[in-house]
Amino acid sequence: MTAGYGVASSSDLSDPDRHGDRDAAPGLVDFAVNVRGTPPPFVLDAITRGLGDLARYPGLDDERRAVDAIAATHGRSPGDVLLLSGAADGFEMLPRLDVRHAALIQPSFTEPEIALRAAGVPITQVTLDEPWRLSGAEVPDTADLVILGNPTNPTSVLHPRESIAALRRPGRIIVVDEAFADLTLGADGELEPQSLASADWPDLIVIRSVTKTFGLAGLRAGYLLAAPEILARLRAGRRPWALSTPALTALTACLGEAGFLHCAEQARRVAAERAEMVDELTRIGLVVVAEPAAPFVLVEVPRATEVKRRLVDHGFAVRSCANFVGLGDDHLRLAVRPVEQVRALTAAIEQVREEMRDGNRVDV
Template structure:
């Protein structure tokens, strides 16, 4: 979906590596490397014996509710967070939808597909892409924001986000990457005191399950019921339900917490390396708090092509409203991969 201002809302990181025939190191997709872990693959495989029966999501739904300390009536399992955006767009009666950009483009695409006009609030680079609650129109009855935000990697304080909540407004907070933040600082999942709050979580990023499609919605029971009525029967497969239950277990939460600290250290290493190219005009939006960083680099489109020639796929930034052609998004990887990438970047910049 290309909007009138030229942004391709349906361009995602997988397009940078799909169908090229090249052997590329993937820095374009924000799924954690070396996932899913062996124990999770084995657990999912163990569910295949039950494929003859229709999926029963009760156990997984209860497990998610326990994980966040919520009643089960506040939980809805979905085929990834992307399905949740479609359900919100189709099921809710919306008069004035506002999406805070730059952010993941599927919420706006889903709203437009459902026939809604969408207003944008564009956060500014000079403000560090930080949220200004006063910029959101008072009459907006649906507001969508990411936290931490893809692609800026900004983690907005809860105190700022909750200032957007008010009676008569649905406040959608996409926390798809929150489990990659140490301690899940600034998370709203589990809160039931914020009016109109809808929190979306994805299990595909941290656990490498993008091909399985599993996520969930946390919201007021009436909102959950309304979204559930818009779902088809048996929307989440038996293997995905098995994954959901496993990924909110104490073992999985401990593993995710450990991974979040490792990602933070690997991100600091990447940012420090990128700082060495400041003289060439390379800068990092920040402070970054997610498993990816947003980078400004002059001539980013040509730079992206030269990086491909050197074996690295990176995400173009100009498809995100609020960003232009000088932006790239890089997934955080281990130090060895980052070292190879920084060498390739040095070569790509000097060969311009």
């Protein structure tokens, strides 16, 4: 179990509420945050066209357009769609399901645990061993809620749909965080090969966002897919106007044809950049653990906290893994970036290693 919830300082790398954006200070080359650049022009154009209408509350037509676009993209009924102010909004709703016992597949994103602990939900950490495959998951039979990421943050592991299906039990709800699914490719180039967004299982919740792929982290826009019976429980007590008009506009644009083409192009670019990045990291002796499938890689780095601190002095921000259950001071998560930036990072890592070796020498 992870201790210290609610009391750790946000500067503490072990604080579950600390995310990569706290590390990506202005002026640093950002390998800490997994956002892919800035919003594409077609999304900015759509948002800009609606700015003159901000005096009006978000309307049902705005919501309906976004819901219809999401439903059409995933082959779902509009009644299966719940709009979110970012994926974290969906995690905060989970206690409304009257959960008796939650199982969290770890290591993984910290926000679900924060929300469940705040609501007093009993939790079992199902910590997988490297290479973090679900075949090793020992989920208690009493768990009526199981949460996992696919692909998983920070391991970058993509689980087969069949492995997730094997977790199903009567009376249990499966929650899959697909924040990075739209940037995954199959061996044959298929987009989102393991996504469950189109699956109409009555016991499944899929949570997604558009913030990473479309450069919209500051806007907070996402959605949740589930059976209407589950959505009714999640909606209970929700505030009105949960999403702003710009967020609704962005969702409609991102889930349209232009958005699909953008995702496909970005997924191919991520795959190419990631392959070059793995080669470059391996060249300097770093171990990229597991087989990465997301827009980030997990690397083994002895004394990772010290390496991270020193890299700031060289102009680079990287993500510590000290607050992920099952990891610690021997891993860093690195966002996939173009190879020119990666080469600059590896040069800095080699300099940092030399500094640390010099610091350990004892003159006699």
